[in-house]
Every structure is written in C-alpha cells, then in structure tokens.
Amino acid sequence: MRRxxxxxxxxxxxxxxxxxxxxxxxxxxxLDVLRFVAAFAVMAFHFMAASKSLWDExxxxxxxxxxxxxxxxILGVELFFLISGFVILMSVWGHTIGEFAVxxxxxxxPAYWFAVLVIFIMYRFSGVAGFDPKLSDGEYLxxxxxxxxxxxxxxxxxxxWSLWVELRFYVLVALFSLVGITLRRCLVFLAAxxxxxxxxxxxxxxxxxFVFMPRQAPYFxxxxxxxxxxxxxxxxxxxxxxxxxxxGYGMSLYAAMERVGERVRLVGIKHYPAPPxxxxxxxxxxxLLMAAVALGWLRWVRWRRLVTLxxxxxxxxxxxxxxxxxxxxxxxxxxxxxxxxxxTMAVSIGLAYLIYRMVDKxxxxxLRARLGALLDRSRRSHPRGRGGASRTATAIPAQSPEASxx
Numbered sequence: 001m002r003r004x005x006x007x008x009x010x011x012x013x014x015x016x017x018x019x020x021x022x023x024x025x026x027x028x029x030x031l032d033v034l035r036f037v038a039a040f041a042v043m044a045f046h047f048m049a050a051s052k053s054l055w056d057e058x059x060x061x062x063x064x065x066x067x068x069x070x071x072x073x074i075l076g077v078e079l080f081f082l083i084s085g086f087v088i089l090m091s092v093w094g095h096t097i098g099e100f101a102v103x104x105x106x107x108x109x110p111a112y113w114f115a116v117l118v119i120f121i122m123y124r125f126s127g128v129a130g131f132d133p134k135l136s137d138g139e140y141l142x143x144x145x146x147x148x149x150x151x152x153x154x155x156x157x158x159x160x161w162s163l164w165v166e167l168r169f170y171v172l173v174a175l176f177s178l179v180g181i182t183l184r185r186c187l188v189f190l191a192a193x194x195x196x197x198x199x200x201x202x203x204x205x206x207x208x209x210f211v212f213m214p215r216q217a218p219y220f221x222x223x224x225x226x227x228x229x230x231x232x233x234x235x236x237x238x239x240x241x242x243x244x245x246x247x248g249y250g251m252s253l254y255a256a257m258e259r260v261g262e263r264v265r266l267v268g269i270k271h272y273p274a275p276p277x278x279x280x281x282x283x284x285x286x287x288l289l290m291a292a293v294a295l296g297w298l299r300w301v302r303w304r305r306l307v308t309l310x311x312x313x314x315x316x317x318x319x320x321x322x323x324x325x326x327x328x329x330x331x332x333x334x335x336x337x338x339x340x341x342x343x344t345m346a347v348s349i350g351l352a353y354l355i356y357r358m359v360d361k362x363x364x365x366x367l368r369a370r371l372g373a374l375l376d377r378s379r380r381s382h383p384r385g386r387g388g389a390s391r392t393a394t395a396i397p398a399q400s401p402e403a404s405x406x
Contacts, residue, residue: 085223
C-alpha cells in the first residue's frame with residue numbers, strides 16, 4: 001500500500017504540484033492491462049452477443065458456450081468509466097485547467113477524427129450497410145467536434161456515446177479544478193456529486209440527468225475515490241474514500257442491472273443470458289480489480305510492452321464495430337463463426353495498432369505541441385499568480401497521455 005508523505009498529516013497543506021509529481025513518478029501499467037481487458041470485453045460483446053444483424057441470427061446461439069460471458073462484455077464500458085475517474089483526477093491534480101484541456105484534447109481527438117473520416121468514407125463510397133448511422137454530410141462534420149450529442153445528432157460510430165459522457169465528466173472536473181484541488185475538497189465534491197446524481201435518478205429531471213449522469217456517475221466517483229486511496233494510502237480519514245467507493249458500488253449495481261436488464265427485456269433471457277446475479281458478480285469483480293490497483297496489489301505488472309497494448313485500446317474501441325460490419329457479413333456464409341470471429345478480432349487489433357502508430361501517436365504529439373504553444377503564449381500575454389511563471393503544457397502526469405479512457 002502506498003505510504004503517505006510527511007506532509008500528509010495536513011492533506012490540504014500538501015502542494016498540489018508536488019502531489020502530482022509524486023503520483024506521476026511511475027506509470028501504472030496495470031491500468032493499461034485493464035483498459036485492454038475492457039476493450040476486448042466490449043469487442044466480444046459486439047461480435048458474439050449483441051449484433052444479430054451481423055450474423056443474421058442471434059449471436060448468442062452461435063457462441064452459446066461463452067454466451068454468459070460475452071453478454072456481460074457490455075459492462076466493459078463501465079470498467080472504462082472507473083479507470084477514467086482514477087486517471088482524470090490524476091491528470092488534473094496539480095495542473096491548470098489549460099494544461100488539463102491540452103492533455104485531454106490532444107489525447108482524444110486525433111484517433112477520433114480518423115475514425116469519423118473512415119466511417120464517412122465507408123458509408124458514402126462502399127456497399128457496406130451494417131451500423132450505417134445514416135447521417136448527412138453536415139452531421140458528419142458536427143461529429144468531428146465530438147459534441148453532436150448536445151445537438152441531438154446521431155453518433156457516427158455506435159460506441160461514440162461513451163465519449164459524450166466522458167466529455168461531460170471532463171467539464172465537471174475542469175470546473176472543480178478552478179477552486180483548487182485538495183484532498184478535503186475532493187471528498188466534498190465527490191459526496192456532493194453522488195447526492196446530486198441520486199436526486200437526478202429519483203426525479204428524472206432532464207437537466208439534472210444531463211449534468212450529473214446518474215447511470216455513469218457512480219463509476220467516475222468510485223474511480224476518483226480509488227485514486228485518493230492510491231495517492232494518500234492509510235491515513236487519518238481514509239475511511240471516507242472507502243465510503244464513497246461503497247456508495248458508488250451500490251449505485252453501480254443498480255445502474256448495471258438496469259442497463260443489462262434493458263437488453264434482456266428487448267430480446268429475452270434465452271437470447272441474452274445475463275441474469276441479475278451475473279451482473280452483480282461482474283460489477284464486483286470490476287470493483288475488486290480497481291481496489292487492487294489502488295492498494296498497489298498489482299504493482300508486479302511491469303512488462304513494458306503492455307503499455308503499447310493499453311495505447312492501442314482507444315483506436316480498437318473506436319473502430320472495431322466498423323471492422324465487423326465489413327468482415328462478418330462478407331464471410332459468414334463461407335467461414336464458420338468461431339474462426340471468423342477470431343479473424344475479425346485479429347484484424348481489429350492489427351488495424352488498431354497501425355492507427356496507433358501512424359495516426360494516434362504522431363497526431364497526439366503534433367496537437368499537444370501546438371496547443372501547448374498556444375497555452376504558453378496565453379500565459380506570457382496574461383501572467384498571473386506566482387509571478388506569472390508558466391510550465392509547458394506537456395508536463396502532465398506520466399499516466400495520462402495514453403491511459404485515459406476509453
């Protein structure tokens with residue numbers, strides 16, 4: 001378990017920049033592994049449990065021996081949200097809102113822009129029909145902003161809905177960072193957000209639901225609480241983050257059972273064998289894994305190649321459905337389902353690696369450099385606080401460039 005530093009007896013007195021430096025000193029490779037596990041679970045869910053249109057029959061019938069697992073792959077997104085809460089608090093701690101914005105924009109947009117372009121070209125200039133979002137050219141352009149959800153416009157990719165949730169989470173964190181992040185303020189913020197998320201769920205007020213995201217908030221809140229446990233370790237008042245984790249776990253069970261239950265009600269338990277008790281087990285395992293990260297029990301995970309595995313998770317998440325729309329309908333009548341799904345997964349992972357190396361990694365570097373230069377110019381033009389001293393926008397925690405979610 002991580003030990004607190006000498007100043008931890010007065011948590012709000014710990015300089016946030018020193019805290020960030022301490023946290024960022026070692027990349028949590030175990031989070032890269034969990035991110036890939038989450039992406040693989042989502043991919044297995046889409047290929048082997050969810051998409052009847054791909055196979056022209058219920059995929060759980062074709063892959064019946066693993067149907068009770070693949071149906072739970074839908075909850076891989078929930079694992080992403082937990083990891084996001086952990087990593088985003090790590091990213092913003094000790095950094096300005098400008099630095100946070102640079103890190104997030106440069107992380108999310110290069111691969112996303114490429115994915116939107118690929119999807120646009122595919123549906124405009126090929127005969128592929130599966131998962132066609134049927135968007136106009138203007139709606140595709142709006143998708144490039146990632147803010148299409150704010151205008152009631154459909155997502156170019158089926159998985160893009162979670163990015164809209166992530167963006168709203170980032171806004172909440174950015175606003176919170178304006179008051180200055182300390183341990184005590186984090187605890188107040190998380191408790192307040194949890195209470196407002198409960199209120200939103202009970203009232204179903206559209207504005208409250210939009211802002212406080214009751215079905216996703218418990219994962220973000222618990223992830224942030226896990227980071228506090230990781231950062232401060234055993235210390236006075238450490239039970240409060242665990243209380244927040246417990247509250248998030250309870251609300252997560254409700255949200256997950258509702259989400260999976262909608263699928264079951266839609267097609268029936270026969271075609272989607274995911275009973276409530278299986279959902280409870282899945283969410284419990286997810287929370288236990290994050291607890292193991294927070295407590296340092298997975299520090300033995302050190303193999304550096306796992307960092308690359310985590311890095312290709314984002315392009316894999318963005319485009320695996322698009323790959324399946326091309327490959328599976330074209331070959332389902334000539335190749336048996338099991339080898340065909342293995343081929344489709346291999347193609348998806350291989351393509352994700354190429355996108356990471358040729359688009360995502362250089363795109364992040366290019367965008368971060370330019371946005372960082374803009375931020376530095378703004379600081380020089382409007383110096384304030386601590387004599388107007390500035391830092392480069394790329395000086396962000398080591399975990400954040402490639403370990404954010406998804």
